[in-house]
Amino acid sequence: MDTQTTSPATNDTVVKTRGLRKSFGEGHVVLDGIDLEVKTSENLVLLGRSGSGKSVIIKCIAGLIEPDEGEIFLFGEPVSGISNDEMNKYRIRLGFLFQNSALYDSMTVRENLKFPLKRHHPVLPSDEIRKRIEESLESVGLPETIDLMPSELSGGMCKRIALARTIIMKPDIILYDEPTTGLDTITAREISELIVSIQQSTKCASIIITHDIACAKLTSDRLLILQDGKIGAEGSFDELSESKEPWVKAFFN
Numbered sequence: 001m002d003t004q005t006t007s008p009a010t011n012d013t014v015v016k017t018r019g020l021r022k023s024f025g026e027g028h029v030v031l032d033g034i035d036l037e038v039k040t041s042e043n044l045v046l047l048g049r050s051g052s053g054k055s056v057i058i059k060c061i062a063g064l065i066e067p068d069e070g071e072i073f074l075f076g077e078p079v080s081g082i083s084n085d086e087m088n089k090y091r092i093r094l095g096f097l098f099q100n101s102a103l104y105d106s107m108t109v110r111e112n113l114k115f116p117l118k119r120h121h122p123v124l125p126s127d128e129i130r131k132r133i134e135e136s137l138e139s140v141g142l143p144e145t146i147d148l149m150p151s152e153l154s155g156g157m158c159k160r161i162a163l164a165r166t167i168i169m170k171p172d173i174i175l176y177d178e179p180t181t182g183l184d185t186i187t188a189r190e191i192s193e194l195i196v197s198i199q200q201s202t203k204c205a206s207i208i209i210t211h212d213i214a215c216a217k218l219t220s221d222r223l224l225i226l227q228d229g230k231i232g233a234e235g236s237f238d239e240l241s242e243s244k245e246p247w248v249k250a251f252f253n
């Protein structure tokens with residue numbers, strides 16, 4: 001599994017990590033050498049037990065947590081140890097869908113979508129802003145919610161709006177932290193289908209953290225399973241779900 005390479009990522013590699021290590025407090029080792037790669041347009045699903053470090057991995061990739069050791073390459077460039085200003089150049093190409101949707105409660109859907117656009121593209125003409133808001137709401141199937149407040153939306157709708165707010169930035173990769181948690185089976189399936197349709201229409205890559213095996217099956221091109229701070233297993237959904245290893249099988253029961 002460990003390829004031992006230290007070469008920079010190739011052009012079609014959107015994210016690559018090498019030897020990522022992270023501990024918290026006194027010797028609580030969470031990541032113990034994570035090597036992963038995500039290719040252009042690839043949906044990579046990350047499985048692992050609760051507390052195994054899945055969220056820590058994507059927070060390291062997004063520059064929200066500093067790893068203790070190891071290298072991260074975004075779009076072929078090493079980003080470990082770069083300044084916050086320099087990191088912003090990469091963050092704009094990297095969408096993050098937080099588990100709690102993280103919409104601004106005091107803003108309408110339109111304002112929630114406009115906010116990141118204005119912040120990162122201050123000179124974008126208002127026509128273009130309007131068009132991008134309408135298009136991204138259309139992509140998540142909720143154009144009629146444009147003037148609603150988040151408190152007027154269901155949990156599943158909030159998830160879709162959060163996704164619209166992510167894709168409006170036209171990212172090259174989206175990091176999804178448990179996109180279907182807390183949703184009923186049918187709504188969860190709709191969100192999983194949306195993830196696939198966004199991948200197909202935008203050619204954007206993704207890392208999808210999930211405990212929802214139906215979501216993993218539907219969205220994954222490839223899966224990784226975290227175990228003891230390392231990548232314990234890697235393969236397609238069919239390969240892993242048919243594994244003879246009891247600890248791997250346990251994820252698919």
Ligand SMILES: Nc1ncnc2c1ncn2[C@@H]1O[C@H](COP(=O)(O)OP(=O)(O)OP(=O)(O)O)[C@@H](O)[C@H]1O
Pocket residue numbers: 024025030048049050051052053054055056057
């Ligand atoms: N900022 C932090 N400070 C201290 N410990 C942290 C911090 N962030 C994460 N941890 C610890 O790291 C471990 C992994 O956390 P992480 O959130 O990555 O788990 P996870 O695999 O995403 O779990 P879940 O499936 O429950 O979301 C946990 O033991 C957690 O307590």
Ligand SMILES: [Mg+2]
Pocket residue numbers: 054055056177
């Ligand atoms: Mg988590």
